[in-house]
Amino acid sequence: MANIEIKQLEKTYTDAKGRQTRVLDSIDLTVSGDTFVSIVGPSGSGKTTLLNIVSGIESATSGSVSLREGGRDAKVGYVFQDPRLLPWRTVMQNLSFVQDDRSDWEVRARHYLELVGLGHLGDRFPAQLSGGQQQRIGIARAFSVEPDILLMDEPFSHLDAMTSRSLREHLEQIWLQSRKTVLFVTHDITEAVQLSDRIIVLAPGGRIHETIEVDLPRPRRASDPRVAVLQAEVLARFEALEAAA
Amino acid sequence: MTNTLRDSPAISNPVPVTGKAPGRFVGKGTSILAGLLSLLSIWVVWEIARLWGGRLPSLAETLARLGTEWAGNEIWINFAVSINRFVLGLVLALVVGAILGVAIGLSKFAEAALSDLTMVGLAAPAVIWALLTTMWFGFGWLTPVVTVFLSGLPFVVVNIAKAVRAVPGDLILMARAFEVPRVRGLSQIIAPAVAGSAIAAVRFAVISAWNGLLLAEWFGSTSGVGWRSRYWYDANQMDGFLAWVLLFMAFLVLVDQILLAPIERRATRWRRV
Ligand SMILES: Nc1ncnc2c1ncn2[C@@H]1O[C@H](COP(=O)(O)OP(=O)(O)O)[C@@H](O)[C@H]1O
Numbered sequence: 205m206a207n208i209e210i211k212q213l214e215k216t217y218t219d220a221k222g223r224q225t226r227v228l229d230s231i232d233l234t235v236s237g238d239t240f241v242s243i244v245g246p247s248g249s250g251k252t253t254l255l256n257i258v259s260g261i262e263s264a265t266s267g268s269v270s271l272r273e274g275g276r277d278a279k280v281g282y283v284f285q286d287p288r289l290l291p292w293r294t295v296m297q298n299l300s301f302v303q304d305d306r307s308d309w310e311v312r313a314r315h316y317l318e319l320v321g322l323g324h325l326g327d328r329f330p331a332q333l334s335g336g337q338q339q340r341i342g343i344a345r346a347f348s349v350e351p352d353i354l355l356m357d358e359p360f361s362h363l364d365a366m367t368s369r370s371l372r373e374h375l376e377q378i379w380l381q382s383r384k385t386v387l388f389v390t391h392d393i394t395e396a397v398q399l400s401d402r403i404i405v406l407a408p409g410g411r412i413h414e415t416i417e418v419d420l421p422r423p424r425r426a427s428d429p430r431v432a433v434l435q436a437e438v439l440a441r442f443e444a445l446e447a448a449a
Numbered sequence: 450m451t452n453t454l455r456d457s458p459a460i461s462n463p464v465p466v467t468g469k470a471p472g473r474f475v476g477k478g479t480s481i482l483a484g485l486l487s488l489l490s491i492w493v494v495w496e497i498a499r500l501w502g503g504r505l506p507s508l509a510e511t512l513a514r515l516g517t518e519w520a521g522n523e524i525w526i527n528f529a530v531s532i533n534r535f536v537l538g539l540v541l542a543l544v545v546g547a548i549l550g551v552a553i554g555l556s557k558f559a560e561a562a563l564s565d566l567t568m569v570g571l572a573a574p575a576v577i578w579a580l581l582t583t584m585w586f587g588f589g590w591l592t593p594v595v596t597v598f599l600s601g602l603p604f605v606v607v608n609i610a611k612a613v614r615a616v617p618g619d620l621i622l623m624a625r626a627f628e629v630p631r632v633r634g635l636s637q638i639i640a641p642a643v644a645g646s647a648i649a650a651v652r653f654a655v656i657s658a659w660n661g662l663l664l665a666e667w668f669g670s671t672s673g674v675g676w677r678s679r680y681w682y683d684a685n686q687m688d689g690f691l692a693w694v695l696l697f698m699a700f701l702v703l704v705d706q707i708l709l710a711p712i713e714r715r716a717t718r719w720r721r722v
């Protein structure tokens with residue numbers, strides 16, 4: 205069971221003139237087991253920075269992040285806001301690129317390509333795919349390393365409503381099957397309510413404003429009245445937060 | 450790996466994406482045709498030029514002179530000497546240019562310090578370097594080698610700097626997030642990203658450096674292909690002079706089109722899928 209422990213995390217950027225901007229402010233967050241956690245917040249509230257620090261591609265100014273699975277370091281998969289595929293490699297080669305366990309990667313890669321509905325496109329180059337298909341490859345890539353912890357940064361935000369709705373359903377299904385610890389960044393409250401066990405609201409300035417537990421049965425339909433009620437409630441709190449800012 | 454992909458029945462690809470798309474054959478046919486046409490047009494221009502002054506030898510006379518040069522071993526001897534100097538100067542230009550190019554690509558300071566100098570280098574015609582080195586080093590091996598180096602260098606610097614700037618930072622972060630080994634990142638992100646500009650660096654440097662070499666040998670040498678064409682010029686033998694001009698051009702076209710252009714096409718093939 206994977207375990208994320210973030211303690212007193214701070215991030216400050218210093219610009220060329222020496223001015224400091226605080227982007228994340230005393231973040232404390234513990235997630236354990238196969239919990240789906242969404243992070244919502246207005247744009248610029250530090251959501252991407254938080255995921256980048258958790259994934260290790262950016263460093264924190266202070267505080268600590270620990271990602272553990274059993275007695276070892278947890279393996280991380282990251283779905284970025286943009287697909288970030290190697291344009292000079294085919295889809296299968298892109299999936300191959302991130303594998304550390306070389307033995308049966310092809311089986312896994314194919315499995316997750318099938319799951320995102322693109323099993324037949326393994327030989328294509330990214331430029332031969334639509335934006336939605338590329339993003340799905342990015343999702344398959346993150347799942348194909350069989351991570352203990354999955355980070356997703358607004359993975360559907362560049363897609364049209366139809367595509368993102370179907371991908372959201374895909375994601376919920378895959379997650380129900382494979383059960384991982386997920387940190388999912390979104391600015392879409394509907395999405396957050398539909399997918400999460402817990403919603404963390406980041407305020408401008410990068411503080412955790414509040415944490416909302418979502419205890420609804422799965423799979424959830426956007427048309428489910430209980431989902432709609434919770435959505436309205438979270439939305440109201442979110443609007444209050446934005447108005448205060 | 451590619452083979453296992455292609456053999457797999459799971460992938461029945463509706464669109465041919467790799468290897469020989471039907472367009473390739475048409476491309477090859479037209480390029481041969483274009484080559485023949487350009488040879489023909491050289492001959493036509495030549496014949497038109499012969500209408501004036503009456504001193505220009507015919508193409509046949511020129512080719513006959515090429516035959517006697519061949520028989521007298523002049524072609525091999527002079528090309529051997531020249532290519533020796535050419536390779537030496539070019540390798541120096543590539544090594545030094547790569548170092549400067551990487552510095553300019555990575556550091557704002559290096560860019561500010563070196564970019565005006567590079568512009569001057571790009572703008573200076575090779576004949577300036579040839580005359581300068583002749584006065585500087587006299588009739589030795591240094592004159593052509595330094596000219597080759599100086600006329601090739603700016604093109605290497607500019608294109609390598611461009612290559613370095615083309616390194617996709619977001620893909621490198623992606624690789625780091627997935628803990629991809631460094632060597633794999635180097636070979637699958639950096640190398641393909643910089644390949645196009647790196648090969649362009651070599652192609653432009655070769656063309657410019659070859660011009661520099663000819664001029665340097667013309668003014669400041671007693672051997673080599675540039676010197677040999679001057680020999681016929683001084684003897685007032687236009688067929689000999691033109692025979693060597695044809696050779697220079699043929700050599701450059703061959704090196705570029707048969708060696709470098711296919712490498713560049715290969716390295717940038719993914720752009721044309
Ligand atoms: N490399 C950087 N240098 C300076 N400021 C940055 C950098 N990256 C992000 N920021 C700033 O940090 C804040 C949070 O950015 P980000 O984490 O991308 O927000 P979000 O993903 O919530 O929209 C923004 O105000 C942004 O301008």
Ligand SMILES: [Mg+2]
Pocket residue numbers: 251252253
């Ligand atoms: Mg963001």
